[in-house]
Amino acid sequence: MPDSKGRFGIHGGQYIPETLMNAVIELEEAYNHYKNDPGFNKELTELLNEYAGRPSNLYYAEKMTKDLGGAKIYLKREDLNHTGSHKINNVLGQALLAKKMGKTRLIAETGAGQHGVATATAAALFGMECVVFMGKVDTERQALNVYRMKLLGADVVPVTSGTATLKDAVSECMREWTTRIDDTHYCLGSVMGPHPFPTIVRDFQAVISRESKAQVMEKEGRLPDYVLACCGGGSNAIGSFYHYIEDKSVNLIGCEAAGRGIDTFETAATINTGKLGIFHGMKSYFCQDEYGQIAPVYSISAGLDYPGIGPEHANLHDTGRAQYVAITDDEAVNAFEYLSRMEGIIPAIESAHAVAHAIKLAPTLSKDKIMVVTISGRGDKDCAAIARYRGENINE
Amino acid sequence: MSNIANAFENGKAFVPFITCGDPDLDTTARCVVEMQKAGASLIELGIPFSDPTAEGPVIMEASLRALENGCTTDKVFDMVKRLRTELNVTVPMVFMTYANVVFSYGIERFCQKASEVGIDGIILPDVPYEEKDEFDGICKQYGIDLISLIAPTSDERISMVASSASGFIYIVSSLGVTGVRSNITTDIPSLCAAVKAVTDVPCAIGFGISTPEQASKMAQSADGVIVGSAIVKIVAQYGKDAPEYVGEYVKSMVDAIR
Structure with a gap:
């Protein structure tokens, strides 16, 4: 029998294309393994204290x-x-997890640019490739953050579809993830999306x-x-x-x-x-x-x-x-x-x-x-x- | 059980897709009539959604145009009713849309209406096996098949997904979103063989197919071939004059796989 996972009351679940199902299952398994791993947690705490302040x-x-x-x-x-911003808390956790999973590339959506900057920062620190999707409207109202991401070595892709804001950046990120899964971790920035993201991001925040x-x-x-x-x-x-x-x-x-x-x-x-x-x-x-x-x-x-x-x-x-x-x-x-x-x-x-x-x-x-x-x-x-x-x- | 099985009884099935309401529902209806005339075995009708996360730019833009032009779920139901009652369309038809379009209408109300107007199945790309119960039970009550999808990344999930499938199985040819591709790199014969090993439900391949050569190659492994973006592009190019060109294109694809 199908088993819907990651429910909060009636909410949550995994409403995503079949193409991504094994990717989120792999992520869930990796997270369940590392979340109680003393070595992982020691490394993360050091990063949070020594690097993020x-x-x-x-x-x-x-x-x-x-x-x-x-x-x-x-x-x-x-x-x-x-x-x-607080975005770095989650990003350091996810980037470390992605690294342990053998991923070499991070993709992320961003609205104000804070999550994009945090992801670009972690990618620079861990020597990973980074692509940030950002609504065209947002790239204009948050031009400074676009420059910061580029300075940190990330590619910033302006998203022109729909309202060209955060929701469209999320959609575009999902599309990109279905295109390239093997080496790529989708570093989701909020407590949303399919299970296990709402739980992972919550735990790191x-x-x-x-x-x-x-x-x-x-x-x-x-x-x-x-x-x-x-x-x-x-x-x-x-x-x-x-x-x-x-x-x-x-x-x-x-x-x-x-x-x-x-x-x-x-x-x-x-x-x-x-x-x-x-x-x-x-x-x-x-x-x-x-x-x-x-x-x-x-x-x-x-x-x-x-x-x-x-x-x-x-x-x-x-x-x-x-x-x-x-x-x-x-x-x-x-x-x-x-x-x-x-x-x-x-x-x-x-x-x-x-x-x-x-x-x-x-x-x-x-x-x-x-x-x-x-x-x-x-x-x-x-x-x-x-x-x-x-x-x-x-x-x- | 719906009539979908009929679509796979006379050799390889050609399954064209069209976004409803682009540029308007009258044009969509005339395109569907031409598709049937040209030999389509099963027709996929896309109900536009504002944020279609499994679509590439061609179908995404068509969806947004349709919504801007006032297309709604109720108007699509009306068009299907007209196809069945006035325009003599008898081939099986399935809806392709997103979970929220069905959920917000009310799953039961949607299925009841779909069944009334003569729809045989529903494809929801954002409802994987793990979430299907919520929809499938009600679909079955109304004689509608909820179509299962299998992707190149499905691996050990294939037997689980395929063994609970009904109607037909939609095999996704490639990673990524819908859209024309010059090269499909997935090992399609192996993927189809893995599906066929666990089920007798017919399988059709979609995503990225646009030329008669590609279709003919795909039809060697599967029971049917699905084409969406290439048709939606023709509609975008010719607008209200599209039905004739869509018919010609569908005929060329049908000829290639039979």
């Missing part, structure tokens, strides 16, 4: 806390990682909550009341939530990109506007029309501009364990500017969605509440786009 700080945002006048706010500083839990216990002697993270596909969010899932007193909040608003068509807020479907290898929630055609989503943030959400998040939503809120472009841009001036920290526009919700939520909570907000990446890459949003043209 972990553990990342849990920083008490004192000025922001006082300004908002409510809950005590801590920022989990994934922006301080090498390459400037879970370092965020493993650290933050220990850090907050050390600083406060207790668990936080709220954990906030921005959520597109959901890799930094699941990493931020994972070790708190069993701690029912901790409220988990994912912040989706509402774009111009969830009552408009220009939105990427999947939980808030999508419905159950099957796409990109998984069953989950997707923005789509009545005939199941995937919607051309929109967000100012290239990294959250995706019509789906990882299957584990879909299940956390179904069970009510996590809550998913929608943040508009305007709110995110205000938060981007707010954190820059208030704490001297320029967050990625993706992360600014989580900051925006913290700005709304913190003042409604009493001062004895504790909130951890993940700053998934740094915002240097976004400065030109935000300047444009404010009507200012700057040359990068």
Whole structure:
């Protein structure tokens, strides 16, 4: 009897062409072998600590806390990682795994370019070939990251099909993988796609909550009341939530990109506007029309501009364990500017969605509440786009 | 059981594919009529999907054109009904689309409608053996075959996939996505032999085939030959005038394999 694997409640599974089935089975077997291998884990921990700069700080945002006048706010500083975002956590794990599997070539999709940069970085470090697929629209709004990837030795392929954004980059990556499997590992950047990717990426990103839990216990002697993270596909969010899932007193909040608003068509807020479907290898929630055609989503943030959400998040939503809120472009841009001036920290526009919700939520909570907000990446890459949003043209 | 078996009863089967609604459903219907006239044994009707991850650029672009021109699942059902009731199309027909098109319509509602209008099978390239139960049980209730695919990478999965297959088996000739290829490097005779060793269900080869020479070579190993992108290209080139050219092309391919 067929056995559907990798389910989170009703979500997940392996909805991919037969051509790729043996590749994902091989990956699952390799991962199951190495995930408990002391040698592999020692090597990965060394890379994370010595190369990527972990553990990342849990920083008490004192000025922001006082300004908002409510809950005590801590920022989990994934922006301080090498390459400037949480993406490196997953990429170092997958690249090491790929190397152990004898793969010599990494392919990856990227939206904002952060995952592409991280993959290009790992490929350079491990001496692997690297091809990054990026929507044409995104190559234009994230030109700096395109240059960084090329500098690191990767080929960047602009994808012109469909909406020429993240979903099309994922589709193109899947097409490329079916063409060349033997020597190639698809280094998927989020907790999405067919099993075992949502599990592998979650496990590699879970370092965020493993650290933050220990850090907050050390600083406060207790668990936080709220954990906030921005959520597109959901890799930094699941990493931020994972070790708190069993701690029912901790409220988990994912912040989706509402774009111009969830009552408009220009939105990427999947939980808030999508419905159950099957796409990109998984069953989950997707923005789509009545005939199941995937919607051309929109967000100012290239990294959250995706019509789906990882299957584990879909299940956390179904069970009510996590809550998913929608943040508009305007709110995110205000938060981007707010954190820059208030704490001297320029967050990625993706992360600014989580900051925006913290700005709304913190003042409604009493001062004895504790909130951890993940700053998934740094915002240097976004400065030109935000300047444009404010009507200012700057040359990068 | 559906009528698909009939398609393989009179020698080698030629199976043309067309993307429904490109440039419009009336042209698609006229193309299907010409395909039957030219000797097609079984016709694959593509219901366009916005993000067809198993397709190369030719079929992907045709799908997007069809959607832009207003093609929907319901309109495709209406066209099939017209083919069966008004246009005397009697050859077996199968849908080729993606899981979400069927799932979002409601699997049962989709199968019921498909069966009502006269569809014999469904090909879903993003539903592998591991996920087929969700669809296959309902398909069977409505007498529709869910077509199984076997790829050059299937290896030890072949017997598992083939032994549960019904209708016909779609053998994917090459790695990668759909599209015309000048050279097919897979060892097709061995792949077909491995399939035939475990099942009597007929097998047809697709992906990358466009010339009568390629088709004739493939037909030596398999029971049928599937051609998609080459036909979709003709439709893209001639638009509303395509049916005549599609008919000519299908005839040349049918002649090559018989």
